[in-house]
Amino acid sequence: MTIIRITIAIMGFLAAVVLNAWIPGIAIVALAFLWRAWEALLLGLFVDLLWLPSGNIPFFTIGAILIVWVMEPIRKQFLV
């Protein structure tokens, strides 16, 4: 499971630089759903620091924080 977690995180970071923005978004949701993933938060911050023009709302950072904490009760239902 750790390998899957690391792979998703790395894919997310690489996709944020090279591919489409949907992929880091999906990576954030997947990480947050499956684990208490601090890397999902970092990924959201990374996307915003890389691409966000100043003065705009950091959707990815806020979104990652919301998803990570909103997923908490759902995750509890599925995880041991």
Add this chain to the structure above:
Amino acid sequence: MIYLSNDNRRQRRKLLLATLIVIALFGIDILTHGFIRAQVRVVGSAVWRAADGMVRGMTGSGILATRSKLARENEELKHQVAQLKERLTAVRAAEVENQELRTIAHMAALQNGVAAPIISSLKASPYGTFLIGAGASEGVQRGATVLSKEGFVIGEVTEVAAHQALVKELFASRSKLDTRVGTIPITLLGSGGGNAVGEAPRGSQIATGTPVSVPSLGGRLVGLVGKTEGNVSTPSVKVYVRTPVNIETIRFVYVVNVR
């Protein structure tokens, strides 16, 4: 059970700490006027250039495409062919680059500005932005207009670091722009990738290929009409506008500072 509960609590605390760190990093970045984002962008553009170089090398040299054929030949010939193809790709890439730079040099003779390479992906940003390899040290200012080699406006500089700048695409998704299609004023809504759509009053006669200009940018051209939908019986005429060049294939841009 007690162990699991403690472990859960520990993980939860770790997540809370990570959340606070992320918020703190964002705050520090704002307070330092983008110090952290400048570093992140240097790393990001280096990663993109490495990936871009690899993709160009692999697709251009034909090493993968002709592997089965080359396998039938002897090792020496295989090596020579690969080497020659690699050199040819490099020469072709340099030719394309030279051609683009020659066109931009011609543009430089007409107006003062800076030619800059694009150093990031043009499709990865969720905010319709991309990075160029020229910044404050090269004379790029915030609010500068970014032109394609054909002279069409493709974006505006929104942030400037020492040697790079962040450009927001003019037709970024959901962005609004007051334009003039021929003589008809139309507000265009960007849809990304150098495309935008707007609505003209009923019965407007707009031909395909009509140039689209922006009065607030001194009447500079931003695109051409690609298609129109509607006629005298419809409430309005839908106008589809696009930049004449495929924005995802551009490698150099020309930056003109607004005085």
